[in-house]
Amino acid sequence: MLESQKHLFSLEEGVHYLNCAYMSPLMKSVQEAGIQGMKGKSQPYNVSPEDFFTETNELRNEYARLIDCTDPFRIVTIPSVSYGMATVAKNMKGGKGKNIVVLAEQFPSNVYPWLKIGESKNMEVRSVKARDNTNERGKQWNEDVLAAIDNNTVLVALPHVHWSDGTLFDLKTIRKATKEVGALLVIDGTQSVGALPFSIKEFQPDALICAGYKWLFGPYSIGLAYFGEAFDNGEPLEENWINRLNSEDFSGLVKYSPEYQKGSLRYEVGEHSNFILIPMMLQAIRQLNSWKIQEIQEYAKHLGNPWLEKLKEKGFEIEDSKYRGSHLIGIRKLNLNVNKLQQNLKDHKIFASVRGNSVRLAINVFNEDEDLNEFVKVMGISIS
Numbered sequence: 001m002l003e004s005q006k007h008l009f010s011l012e013e014g015v016h017y018l019n020c021a022y023m024s025p026l027m028k029s030v031q032e033a034g035i036q037g038m039k040g041k042s043q044p045y046n047v048s049p050e051d052f053f054t055e056t057n058e059l060r061n062e063y064a065r066l067i068d069c070t071d072p073f074r075i076v077t078i079p080s081v082s083y084g085m086a087t088v089a090k091n092m093k094g095g096k097g098k099n100i101v102v103l104a105e106q107f108p109s110n111v112y113p114w115l116k117i118g119e120s121k122n123m124e125v126r127s128v129k130a131r132d133n134t135n136e137r138g139k140q141w142n143e144d145v146l147a148a149i150d151n152n153t154v155l156v157a158l159p160h161v162h163w164s165d166g167t168l169f170d171l172k173t174i175r176k177a178t179k180e181v182g183a184l185l186v187i188d189g190t191q192s193v194g195a196l197p198f199s200i201k202e203f204q205p206d207a208l209i210c211a212g213y214k215w216l217f218g219p220y221s222i223g224l225a226y227f228g229e230a231f232d233n234g235e236p237l238e239e240n241w242i243n244r245l246n247s248e249d250f251s252g253l254v255k256y257s258p259e260y261q262k263g264s265l266r267y268e269v270g271e272h273s274n275f276i277l278i279p280m281m282l283q284a285i286r287q288l289n290s291w292k293i294q295e296i297q298e299y300a301k302h303l304g305n306p307w308l309e310k311l312k313e314k315g316f317e318i319e320d321s322k323y324r325g326s327h328l329i330g331i332r333k334l335n336l337n338v339n340k341l342q343q344n345l346k347d348h349k350i351f352a353s354v355r356g357n358s359v360r361l362a363i364n365v366f367n368e369d370e371d372l373n374e375f376v377k378v379m380g381i382s383i384s
């Protein structure tokens with residue numbers, strides 16, 4: 001089993017960082033990759049035309065391994081989730097009487113594009129809410145998503161786990177339902193890919209969009225997108241030169257090509273050969289692949305579970321393990337004194353997000369027993 005990897009990071013002593021869902025800390029090796037990338041620009045004469053392609057292609061290969069995808073050319077770099085979702089929105093079908101299904105309180109980058117296209121094409125956006133007054137909240141929420149999909153659904157846009165409370169969605173069953181009605185399935189993997197196994201082969205989404213700076217351990221402003229066959233002949237958001245056929249031939253760039261590069265490369269962001277961000281992202285994904293995502297999930301489970309039991313004994317509500325991941329957990333309590341909790345967390349240098357009367361706990365391989373011990377202690381003294 002994986003052991004603590006804290007030594008690979010630069011977290012300060014005494015800090016309990018339980019907020020990878022906000023932003024991951026940078027690994028020392030990823031930081032070094034960025035420094036080397038920056039230094040490279042000091043000698044631009046060492047940057048060859050080939051270099052514009054090599055590392056992005058390596059990144060595609062590594063990420064393809066991570067998400068169990070057989071065709072790396074379906075993977076492109078994007079600057080943000082909103083960019084990936086805008087690409088989907090630009091290429092989806094729909095019209096009056098059709099509908100789009102999302103979750104209530106889903107992350108805005110996976111909501112605004114659908115509200116906009118819903119309005120412009122006269123489509124309903126169905127926002128499926130959790131029923132908080134049930135003891136089978138996660139199960140019920142999954143069932144309600146399935147019930148919202150009908151013959152007029154053109155797109156279902158979901159996360160694998162909800163960003164604020166960690167509820168897990170059964171993508172295999174949801175995929176089956178979308179296929180039956182011919183709807184696209186688009187997943188925002190930002191809060192799961194990198195910590196919870198994801199398989200393109202198994203879930204068969206039409207698109208998987210992911211920011212790189214959380215569970216993928218990358219820098220800010222780079223993400224990764226997978227686009228399936230449904231997008232094969234679509235229109236990219238921008239017409240950049242490097243995505244056109246034969247762009248490798250720098251001397252022939254003005255022999256303008258009507259054709260794009262293969263697979264989904266037409267959707268890759270302009271200047272994708274980012275000589276600082278790409279090597280950093282690549283190093284991070286290599287490290288994740290060498291740890292193995294299942295191992296990371298197991299690490300979070302073994303570290304977190306005994307402490308979650310203690311919280312339950314103190315009366316905190318935590319989703320049934322069947323309907324949540326082990327890396328991102330919502331912890332609720334009605335009489336939680338939020339102001340007191342926030343002050344206590346701060347005083348003990350504990351970093352976790354507080355939203356309403358619930359706390360979002362994020363566990364990763366740099367966390368240790370000590371972090372959870374402090375967290376549980378502070379939760380216990382923050383009830384009014």
Ligand SMILES: Cc1ncc(COP(=O)(O)O)c(C=O)c1O
Binds near residue numbers: 022079082
């Ligand atoms: C689920 C989810 N998606 C996307 C993002 C980031 O979106 P963007 O890359 O558009 O800023 C976040 C950030 O917190 C998130 O939690």
